[in-house]
Amino acid sequence: MSGLITLHGWGRERLTEILDKAEGYVASAQSTAFSGATVTCAFFEASTRTRLSFERAAHRLGAYVMGFSPELSSVTKGESFKDTILTLTAIGTDVFILRHTLADAADLAAGWSGRPVINAGLGSREHPTQTLIDALTLRQEFGRLDGLRMAIVGDIRNSRVARGHLIALPTLGVELTLVGPTPFMPQDNPWGVRTSTNLDDELGDVDVVYLLRIQAERGSSADIPSSAGYARRYGMNEERLSMMKPTGVVMHPGPINRGVEIDDATADSERSLLVRQVANGVPVRMAVIAEALEGVR
Amino acid sequence: MIVVRNARVLTPSGIEDASVVIEGDTVHSVGAEPEANGHQVIEAGGAWLGPGLVDLHVHLRDPGQTWKEDMRSGARAAAAGGFTALVAMPNTDPPVDDRTTATAAVERAAGIEDVEIVAAGALTRGRSGEALADFDGMFEAGVRIFSDDGDSVPTAGLLRRAMAYLRDLPGALIAEHAEDRSLAATGHLHEGEVASRLGIAGLPALAEELVVARDLLLAATTGTRLHIQHVSTSGSLDLIRRARAEGVEVTSEVTPHHLALEESAVEGLDTNFKMYPPLRGRDDRVALVEALRDGTIDVVATDHAPHTTAEKEVPFEEAPRGVIGLETAAAVVATNALGGDPRLFFERMSIAPAGIAGLSRHGRLVEKGSPANLVLFDPNLRWVPGGFASKSSNSPFAGIELTGRVLMTIREGKITYEGGSG
Structure with a gap:
């Protein structure tokens, strides 16, 4: 049962293989390769780009997409997570694409359903397809990943995107520094990466500034006195952009909060890869879905 | 008459290889083998025979949540684990917090044969952390141990009032669950490596230590006896x-799981490893083992907390906290933590807890005339826990081979458990 719950344990070859596969899908036409297959998007947490790009990716592979939103389902009538997964399995799905607030939801769903589960964002644990998207985007931009330096800036403690990056990007040769106020840092540093509380000190050394949103829905706005103060210390703006190398770029997994972690000029500048990140969501997710469906065939 | 032959017996003069004769509810003799006609003879084969184990910290869920456990099933689990007495925490539904609920608990416990159940009472009314519980009513019903276990008394002011009052009731003991809510509120596992890696909110060590420090200072100023639960x-x-060195009358307990397991065990997010306080790091575990050996920690208590499989088969962050422990404690402690030392084993699991709870018929060295509350424990027998006597099976040790097994438990001269041969 393959699926993709975590990139933990993936070596450089395996990661490169899926990035190559995704690259191959970038310009691919509509396919019927997986017609007859069904994937279920079970999103127990809000999403725009992840959900739509997973759906688009499945369509482009020829698969049928069953959508499921808890707020419009029997979850509102008290159906448990387990019973919901069992119900969706009984209706008939080959693969689950799951987003959930809880870290182990995908492992449990895989166990209950016996189907491959693709992690579309689990709590603050990991968001592996976002990590693959960002790796692909960077590889396109710089022609390599080895030796790139990235500062991940913001609410890292609550960020599943940052955790995915910490798991996989060092394996691909990207050197990471975590930047943000101490209350936004993980309590422990099992990855052994550099940390810094001063963004301005880091800007001259990095190729990529990777910005994160303050995750108000996980209570992190209570960890800082104000978003205005945060914006002054850590917000990316034209002045800070000018402190970077001329080749330096800005990335963000979205959704962005303009005026907090990024200002309008930076978000819309040619040094911003934000739109390309979103566009790469489709081919990367095609590669991941294709692998999962190949596994069940 | 019951004769236990060829046991290693914990007597007032140390460990002796002897046979023990039990008559009625009393040990009749310790020494050479008697004539065995008509007696029930048990061949111990060198297993340890000592005072029955005493658990200061058990959740029987009765009344209110008897689908998880009840007095009868909990008592069977206790007997299977070698226990002859246990203290039942008052966080039942309704909680034990006044004369009526305490009298009911004491009366129902008296009807249980497998183990002596000692009912503890709440420190605050309804366990709400807002007002003092009915100490006099509970005391008159026979309650001596008071705890809001599951929660700390939230404010120093309220705990000081409880201490000041209970100081005057002879034999009363405050048992505190040390956990600062404001630091621990959203946590699910130890705030350390695993929590950071999985992005799950942690419970910092500080949440426990702040309350321990507060409680020790309060105990020092009020002069009240204090017992700190699951350090x-x-x-x-x-x-x-430090508090002991300054003369504060404090005792403490540690659970078998905190002695044997570390935060790394939680990595797979198996909910049978979810409990409060959480499994900590290696340094903490090693320090706990050392403290149990040197006596800084007085006793092992299981914090036996049954939950059904359906309740535990949910995402980690939604799972109820707690694991069962009665049936595996002796093995985990005797061989893992205490390195096979029978004297220390009985001290920490029977003699000291009986002393703290004031149970005169338990925790007694085996000699002529001592109460026949006994356990026969084979420290070398290997077995795999499963098929629990408890109604619940949420054990972190299920399916894992343990060394050391209870062969027989005797309460007041009656065999309450016999098994463990395979």
């Missing part, structure tokens, strides 16, 4: 050592 961090041990 889990080395920082708490430092605080306890």
Whole structure:
């Protein structure tokens, strides 16, 4: 049962293989390769780009997409997570694409359903397809990943995107520094990466500034006195952009909060890869879905 | 008459290889083998025979949540684990917090044969942390141990009033669950490596240590006896050592799971490893084992907390906290933590807890005339826990081979458990 719950344990070859596969899908036409297959998007947490790009990716592979939103389902009538997964399995799905607030939801769903589960964002644990998207985007931009330096800036403690990056990007040769106020840092540093509380000190050394949103829905706005103060210390703006190398770029997994972690000029500048990140969501997710469906065939 | 032959017996003069004769509810003799006609003879084969184990910290869920456990099933689990007495925590539904609920608990416990159940009472009314519980009514019903276990008394002011009052009731003991809500509120596992890696909110060691420090200072100023439940961090041990050196009358307990397991065990998010306080790091675990050996920690208590499989088969962050422990404690402690020392084993699991709870018929060295509350424990027998006598099976040790097994438990001269041969 393959699926993709975590990139933990993936070596450089395996990661490169899926990035190559995704690259191959970038310009691919509509396919019927997986017609007859069904994937279920079970999103127990809000999403725009992840959900739509997973759906688009499945369509482009020829698969049928069953959508499921808890707020419009029997979850509102008290159906448990387990019973919901069992119900969706009984209706008939080959693969689950799951987003959930809880870290182990995908492992449990895989166990209950016996189907491959693709992690579309689990709590603050990991968001592996976002990590693959960002790796692909960077590889396109710089022609390599080895030796790139990235500062991940913001609410890292609550960020599943940052955790995915910490798991996989060092394996691909990207050197990471975590930047943000101490209350936004993980309590422990099992990855052994550099940390810094001063963004301005880091800007001259990095190729990529990777910005994160303050995750108000996980209570992190209570960890800082104000978003205005945060914006002054850590917000990316034209002045800070000018402190970077001329080749330096800005990335963000979205959704962005303009005026907090990024200002309008930076978000819309040619040094911003934000739109390309979103566009790469489709081919990367095609590669991941294709692998999962190949596994069940 | 019951004759236990060829046991290693914990007597007032140390460990003796002897046979023990039990008559009625009393040990009749310790020494050479008697004539065995008509007696029930048990061949111990060198297993340890000592006072029945005493658990200061058990959740029987009765009344209110009897689908998880009840007095009868909990007592069977206790007997299977070698226990002859246990203290039942008052966080039942309704909680034990006044004369009526205490009388009911004491009366129902008296009807249980497998183990002596000692009912503890709440410190605050309804366990709400807002007003003092009915100490006099509960005391008159026979309650001596008071705890809001599951929660700390939230404010120093309220706990000081409880201490000041209970100081005057002879034999009363405050048992505190040390956990600062404001630091621990959203946590699900130890705030350390695993929590950071999985992005799950942690419970910092500080949440325990702040309350331990507060409680020790309050106990020092009020002069009230204090027992700290399930100590889990080395920082708490430092605080306890310092308070003891200054003359504070404090005792403490540690659970078998905190002695044997570390936060790394939680990595797979198996909910049978979810409990509060959480499994800590290696340094903490090593410090707990050392503290149990040197006496900084007085006793092992299981914090037996049954939950059904359906309740535990949910995402980690939604799972109820707690694991069962009665049936595996002796093995985990005797061989893992205490390195096979029978004297220390009985001290920490029977003699000291009986002393803290004031149970005169338990925790007694085996000699002529001592109460026949006994356990026969084979420290070398290997077995795999499963098929629990408890109604619940949420054990972190299920399916894992343990060394050391209870062969027989005797309460007041009656065999309450016999098994463990395979």
